[in-house]
Amino acid sequence: MASYVLNCNLQGNQRNMENMVRAVDPEAVFIEKGQADYRIDLLVSTEEKHLVCQGVIIGNRTGVISFTDQEITDPRYEANAYRQRLKEVVRKAILILLKKVGFAQPPWGILTGVRPSKIYHYFRDLHFEPGEIKQKLETLFLLPPDKAKLLTEVGEVQRPFFNKVGESISIYVGIPFCPTKCHYCSFASYPLTTHAHLVEGFLGALRYEVREIGQTLSRTGLLPVTLYIGGGTPTVLTTVQLKQLLELIDQYIPRRALLEFSVEAGRPDTLDREKLILLRDYGVNRVSVNPQTINPRTLKRIGRKHTVAQWEKAVEMVRAIGFPCLNMDMIIGLPGEGEEDWDQTLQKLLVYGAENITLHTLAPKKAATWDFTQVKAEISAEKVARWLGGSALRLRTEGYYPYYLYRQRRSVAEQENCGYTLPGWEGIYNIIMMEERSTVLGLGGGGMSKWVDPVTTKITRTPNPKCPATYRGRIKELVAEKVKNLLAMVN
Secondary structure: OOEEEEEEOOOOOHHHHHHHHHHHOOOOEEOOOOOOOEEEEEEEEEEOOEEEEEEEEEOOOEEEEEEEEOHHHOOOOOOOHHHHHHHHHHHHHHHHHHHHOOOOOOOOOOOOOOOOHHHHHHHHHOOOOHHHHHHHHHHOOOOOHHHHHHHHHHHHHHHHHHHHHOOOEEEEEEEOEEOOOOOOOOOOOEEHHHHHHHHHHHHHHHHHHHHHHHHHHHHHOOOEEEEEEEEOOHHHOOHHHHHHHHHHHHHHOOOOOOOEEEEEOOOHHHOOHHHHHHHHHOOOOEEEOOOEOOOHHHHHHOOOOOOHHHHHHHHHHHHHHOOOEEEEEEEEOOOOOOHHHHHHHHHHHHHOOOOEEEEEEOOOOOOOOOOHHHHHHHOOHHHHHHHHHHHHHHHHHOOOEEEEEEEOOOOHHHOEEEEEEOOOOOOHHHHHHHHOOOOEEEEEOOOEEEEEOOOOOOEEEEEOOOOHHHHHHOHHHHHHHHHHHHHHHHO
């Protein structure tokens, strides 16, 4: 664990610098002054519209940099781009200095955020061509060529969906219950073993929210283009509870413009034929059944109570009942697993011909049972990175291509989560949620509403509580806020 003192003549860059250091050294500690393992000093100035950056790092080893950045002189940039470019230059300087004293290059260069694809669309909106952007990703943002290529490909796949969706809205419905809670999970998820008594009260509040929001949508003429029921594990509900929810959605949520209706059925021990037929009959056209791994020992270790045979049976039922799109996830980096385990899981997903396959890298969070420091020693970052590269080639050989990606803090090897699809089966909600180009209404437990201003593209977030009891207690207040915002959208 190394300590750092960070100084820059540009005000408001402390967090920016810290984020870059953490991307290289996740265990970094920052102090304002005094004796530290490393001290970094940066001076950024302007000379004839060019940016000049000088810096020094002092520690066990010393490094010095000086470079000129002329990027902002391109006339395609808008006036407000100057401030953003200053921050990028600061991060670039930090990364170069850390590399000079022996730190490894992070896979995503100076892109430290959750949504690296946003920078690609920023450039495309300014009318830069894909080849130009790829070069900028490598030279300005210090991405390795493979990541720059991946980001370019994902960005180009997504662009047509921005036009297709336009300013329409999407809806997320969160069911914050699971049979058990996986040890790596930090999502809104309460195990039925301890929280079953909250289910009925939660569903009552959710029914109220669906009715009120649905009636408001009808009054305003706003039409959702995607509907996603997630959690948690929505299929943990009983058949009767699930049918009541689907009936209510069918009655109140306008669906004539709906392009995609997805349901997370991630835990196979919650599925049976009757529930799947219900989902199909109410118009669900995309289902997720997520094994994460097909190693029985790992399933037990991560806190899952189902078997590989149960998962196989669930997938076979999904196929037999005739859902158009099947998504399956796997996690790379689970403790105790190696490349052979990951190969076996991916091969199994390919055998079932899932239209969508999502590769996640383990990201234990503070809210999870596992902590990063507990499992880090068991995971080889080099093996994870190598396997991800090989699996991408394997998926392409099988006809898949990447269509969305995002990153998580504390992710193993600082890698990404990436969704692959067969042609024509892109998960539209995933693209909308990650790129934040249109409004998403978050209903239910832990639902996050994202209100996108179509003129300024500013995003305002209003969360629903994760706790089912708190959600129930605040439901009228939460719904009133959403109704007010929906009416403002059309006025």
